[in-house]
Structure formats: C-alpha cells, structure tokens
Amino acid sequence: MLMSICHVKKEFNGTPVLRDVNMDIDKGDVVVILGPSGSGKTTFLRCLNFLERADGGELELDGKTIDLHDASNKDIADVRRKTAFVFQNYNLFANKTVLENVTLGLTAGRGISKTEAEERAREALQKVGML
Ligand SMILES: Nc1ncnc2c1ncn2[C@@H]1O[C@H](COP(=O)(O)OP(=O)(O)O)[C@@H](O)[C@H]1O
Ligand SMILES: [Mg+2]
Numbered sequence: 001m002l003m004s005i006c007h008v009k010k011e012f013n014g015t016p017v018l019r020d021v022n023m024d025i026d027k028g029d030v031v032v033i034l035g036p037s038g039s040g041k042t043t044f045l046r047c048l049n050f051l052e053r054a055d056g057g058e059l060e061l062d063g064k065t066i067d068l069h070d071a072s073n074k075d076i077a078d079v080r081r082k083t084a085f086v087f088q089n090y091n092l093f094a095n096k097t098v099l100e101n102v103t104l105g106l107t108a109g110r111g112i113s114k115t116e117a118e119e120r121a122r123e124a125l126q127k128v129g130m131l
Helices: 041-048 073-082 098-109 114-127
Strands: 003-012 015-025 056-061 064-067
Touching (some): 015 041, 098 114
Antiparallel strands (some): 003 015
C-alpha cells in the first residue's frame, strides 16, 4: 500500500462535511474523487495536505502514520514534500518561463540541484509535448 487514509472527519460550524472517510491507494493507482459540488472533495484533499485541519483521521504514507488532527510541523513538511497539489485556478508565475515554473518546486521545495531539476523537467515536458 502506498497510502492509507483512515477515519477522516471534518465539520464546519457543526455541519459534518467528512464523516469517516477511508481510502487505500496502491502504487500506480489513478484515483478519481467524484461527487456533487459541495460534497467535500476539496475539503478532503485540503485535509490530506493540511491546508485544512481535520477533526480526526490518520494518513499512512511511506510506512509512517500521521495523525491528521495533531500532526507536528515536521510531519506536515514531510507529507508536503511527498505529495503535490495542482490548483484548479491559474497559479503559475507569470514572470518565469515554463521551465522555471516546473523546476521551482524541485529546487526550492526539495533541494534538488538546478541541473538535475532541469533534466527532470525537460523529460516531463517532453512527455506532454511541451518541450
Ligand atoms: N472554510 C470553510 N468554512 C465553512 N464551510 C466550508 C469551508 N470550506 C468548505 N465548506 C463547506 O463544506 C462543504 C464541502 O465543500 P467542498 O469541500 O469545497 O466541496 P467540493 O469540493 O466537493 O465542491 C460545502 O458545504 C462548503 O460550503
Ligand atoms: Mg472543490
């Protein structure tokens, strides 16, 4: 198992939005979270990345279990290094090139050298026909 999500709970002002949500994800899985607008899809993802603090639940990632309510700043940084979030709206840096936008997370976020980051970025851009 790559990632196990257990018993996620979240309410806003007494209204439950996530009620005991569970999900197991294997390496290579492509998972779609589907549901009507307002059903809690974004809240669920925000809780996993700690943009929102869940009321309860656990995330098991890389063999380590993290409490979604009580995670330390170090645990949060650790999860964020291993996950990525693509926002629905436009969040590129307009003053940077495509290559700079793609490499910034690797160099600033993960401490990968500029040379290696550019190599990986070029491979990724090649894959989607943007090189
Ligand atoms: N910060 C917040 N404060 C109060 N209510 C919120 C907040 N964020 C989301 N909600 C409510 O939680 C519910 C789920 O929202 P959301 O996760 O954005 O749904 P989805 O992404 O599936 O459209 C909605 O009723 C929404 O109004
Ligand atoms: Mg949403």
